[in-house]
Amino acid sequence: MEQLKSVLILGGSGQAGADTATLLRRWYPGLPLTIAGRDLARARRVADELDAADAVTIDLRRGDLGLPGGRSHSAVVAALRDSRLSGLRYAQDHGLPYLSISSGLIELAPEVIAGAQRATAAPILLASHCLAGLIVLAALDAAREFDRVETVRMAAVLDEQDAGGPAAIEDMERLMAISTAGLIRRDGVFTWVSGAAAEVEVACADGVVLPGQRVAIPDVPSVALATGALNVHFDLAAGETASRRRGEPASIEFRIDIEGTGASGTPLSTSRHLVHPGGQRPLTALGIVLGVERLLGLRGEPAAPGIHTPEALIDPTLATKRMAEIGTIPINT
Known part of the structure; x- marks a missing residue:
């Protein structure tokens, strides 16, 4: 080298x-x-x-x-x-x-x-x-088949036993203290949502629903500006993931849903739901x-x-x- x-x-x-x-x-x-x-x-x-x-x-x-x-x-x-x-x-x-x-x-x-x-x-x-940009990159890879992207919905489920160590816990506590509002793009406008408007439910791989929050995260402007999507948000939930409910180690799950039109102008939608059994670290x-x-x-x-x-x-x-x-x-x- x-x-x-x-x-x-x-x-x-x-x-x-x-x-x-x-x-x-x-x-x-x-x-x-x-x-x-x-x-x-x-x-x-x-x-x-x-x-x-x-x-x-x-x-x-x-x-x-x-x-x-x-x-x-x-x-x-x-x-x-x-x-x-x-x-x-x-x-x-x-x-x-x-x-x-x-x-x-x-x-x-x-x-x-x-x-x-x-x-x-x-x-x-x-x-x-x-994940240092991986969800954004996965979303952009999924968006390649679209001629026009209109909506991108991203969500992640972080296992409460997979917080990433003391530094990661400190980061999360600091970020939540700074703002409980979430940043979204709605009809082309970047806007903040808070209170009940930021409270969401996030479904795990086994269908169990966890309480979550619409968060302010760089993934939103990155995906919105890279795809041109007028509607983008990122939802985050922390709790027991499906793998741990099965008696396995804590994992991380994330889902990307995209709606828009294909090359012929017909409506097109796709979903990617992914999990890593090693959690967020790898x-x-x-x-x-x-x-x-x-x-x-x-x-x-x-x-x-x-x-x-x-x-x-x-x-x-x-x-x-x-x-x-x-x-x-x-x-x-």
Whole structure:
């Protein structure tokens, strides 16, 4: 492999970061990795399981991240909440691609502004979508058969025992505290819904219905603007998934329903209902790795400087193929 510099994974000892490192190692055995965390012993345990990987401590209060001098990297992946944007600033200062996954829709504004102010510094991939953009990519893959997309309905069921670890729980609590309103696109207008209007029911694979909420998530504008659909929403429910009711481990389910017209102008609709028995961790890691591939040019040309979203860089058909390869299963409903 020509690329010899290490990918710096902030939060690399957490669940999302560790799974990302493992998948990167599987696909790119020669790509050096740096597992960065606040607990050096924990980071070393992750690094020791990977070839060509080292471990460092980080301090997100510092502009240099508290990293030892003389180090160089090929990209920065923030697999944690970078509330000070220290990782982003470090990437920009060193001209490195940057990927983040933990900002809420409102919280994306500082990242967008930071990227716009230094648009030529480095490529920035904002992947704070559900599963780091995989549901968006699955929706766009399903939309390929449409001549015109009118409505896209997305929903996910997250098992309450598959919260993704302490960092993910903290992220969810923070995002719910910021706003209980959901963002939807209705008749072409992006609008906020709250209270009873944001309360929904989400059906699991076995037909059991869970209480959920229409949420404010980047998936909504990403899908709406990429497809031109005038009506888009994303519903999220947390509870016991169908797999756990069968006595199996916690899984994650998501469903995409699309309505519009086909090439002949006749009405067309399609539904995709998918489940991963390993829960959200392997899919989130896949979404990150697909982004790293494109940022670094490991697949195709390296991404140009500027702000990107997953659907702007990653081929939807490739994403759905990879999802199946790592164990995502279609459900017939």
